[in-house]
Amino acid sequence: MSEKDMQSYFDKLNEANSLLKKSLRVSNIEALAETLTNISDGKVYVENDVPDKDTVAKLEVIYKGLKDFNLTPLQLKQAITVSIIKSEKDDKTEVNKLMTPDAIGLIASLIAYEILNVQDKKSVNVVDPTVGSGNLLVEFIEQLNMTDKFKINAAALDNDDALVSLTKSFSEVMNLNIDAYHQDSVAEWDITDIDMAIADLPVGYYPVDENAAKFKTKADKGHSYAHHLLIEQTMNNLNDGGIGIFIVPSQIFQTDQAKKLSEWMVSSVYLQAVLDLPTTLFASKEAQKAIVVLQKHGGKAEQVGNVLMGTIPDTNNPKAFEGFKDQLQDWAKNFKG
Template identity: 25%
Template sequence: MEPSVYLYQILDEQAERLEQGTSFTYLEAIAKIGNGLFTGEAPRQLDATAFRKVYEQFKQQQWLPEDVRKAFRLACLKGMKGQVQAHHEMTPDSVGFYMSYLVNKCMSNREEACELLDIAAGAGNLLFTICNHAASPVHASGIEVDETLLHIAYASANLQQREVSLLHQDSLKVTMPAVDMVVSDLPVGYYPDDDHAKTYRLAADKGRSYVHHLFIEQSIRMLKPAGYAVLLVPNHLFTSEQAPKLHRFLKEEALVLALLQLPTSMFQSEQHGKSILLLQKKTTGTRIPRQALLAELPSFTNEEALKQMTQRMNVWFAEQLGIE
């Protein structure tokens, strides 16, 4: 049995026990069990002696960070099943790995650690995927408005023995020091706070503003000059009725380096399809590519096609940005 599956079974069994005996949801229980496995102390609603035996079993294993991340991902998938909209599902691992590739490419010429921020961190799955596959040191942070998901991210980070700063807040209302890299699977839909939306240039002229547009603007705000953003965005990003304002904003503030459309087979329907958007914040002296990298990614089960696509992207990074 894979270690991640074994750890998932521990989390799942104990969370179900906690859920059945209390008013906690399954996701809330996952966070509490994760914390218990880190501290060795049982949630007060569980039998301490029985939990201690589970804890001793847990401590006998040497858990890799990826084992922990995958176990929490499986637990979150179970907890979210049937409860989230198609646009709010967890980022598939295959997509996270491809975003990690882009992050590593953009960081490859750096000598110091990268300040990395996920502005819609959720349970931390994408952030930890990128951290666990980083080719150079990162200082990671995450912002998430959902307290339960943030508690899961906290528990997962502790069991991965990863130092990460986690903030419970609406990312669109946060002011913080600029970072080198923003990554995120952006929420999609409308932002409910119309008054605060008006503080953004990408607020709708009338009616509700797209939250994913505001998150893109906030990503650019939070970047240092020449910093990068690797964002998962809806395919209709540049064709919606509010797209013209987004086009103008990006032309003034950022370089659109790449737009990689994910296979439509990954999504419930074509309208829920997503793409990976790679942006760079404009500054004096920023190298401007002659052409952006626009591509449709092949199926992630087609290894040969993926290998060819990666080779094509490596050539593009080398020729257009001078990144080997």
């Protein structure tokens, strides 16, 4: 499909979003979630005569036109992610809820692939406890699916019901089976039997001190860091030997609460990798993030010989990035699970 056709598809998707936003009186993100649900189910949902018959007729014409494009899964995902970015911009979405770029999902999937390959896993239960728009999880699954090596069963949690709806509808359009739940991920989880977690963690203070009280990573005084609590809660909910791949601030081990996080890590998990993400992905040094790979104690898990550390090269630098993939393979050879 040509770039012009891709633009036409996006324009039609945007037209449907605008109609639904006006008719339902919702945010752009909520309108996009509704659009994707309609596309997936092949019909326009109407509740209490909203949207009205005129709007329904216009939407049906648009959805019929979208079907005629015959996009590949990759092209479809590109169109949806551009729509998410536009919706976030129009809604003035807060930084913690912005979509995770595809490049980070690709890198996370490469790390997961090498670990799972060494462990010879065929079926993997994955969770994203802070799923947001769903792009990190969808990209992660799509990349692993392309290898034809694993059966991925995925779950998603988030405390924003609009984003949970978007994740669910996004995954349905992509023909992925993701169970999405609206909940505070620091609170108790109902899902069990989880092998792996990936998360682009929101950064900041967790406001409910009572919920934080049971965690070893809680602050001694005042509010605790939400990303610390989420790491602990997620690792607690994994199977023995389970893997957590977390996108965190690069300075995570240099803050006023870093000591509590480090003490918990020593007692409960193996720190297997700390990798700064490519600097080109971030607008400033302050915004720089890293990938931390943790493994829960238990099973056959053990500390790898050398913690993988360094800066991941830009994905647009093929030679350097291939070198990084070679490093990943050598590191993952020591993984047990």
